Amino acid sequence: MVTKSVILYSSAHCPYCEQAKEFLSQNNVNYVEYRVDLNPEDARILKERTGRTATPAIALPNGEVVVGFNPVHLEELLDLENPKNI
Numbered sequence: 001m002v003t004k005s006v007i008l009y010s011s012a013h014c015p016y017c018e019q020a021k022e023f024l025s026q027n028n029v030n031y032v033e034y035r036v037d038l039n040p041e042d043a044r045i046l047k048e049r050t051g052r053t054a055t056p057a058i059a060l061p062n063g064e065v066v067v068g069f070n071p072v073h074l075e076e077l078l079d080l081e082n083p084k085n086i
Helices: 015-026 040-050 071-077
Strands: 005-010 030-035 057-059 065-067
Touching: 005 015, 015 030, 015 071, 030 040, 040 057, 040 065, 065 071
Parallel strands: 005 030
Antiparallel strands: 005 057, 057 065
């Protein structure tokens, strides 16, 4: 089984960041979290990748970065309806 991994750019006091973490965990998607509010270098990388510093931002395995939290869209992008691809 192939395991998908994503990068989650988050910040404190961001309810959508918490929802994104919960969603990823519930769907068995591994993630590495970068706190842009604690690390200026992570914030710089996020801005370079997206042109913004908004969180949550999720870098997908294909290199695409999705800003904001939309569970239906993430299910589609991560192909979560097809468990053999997780």
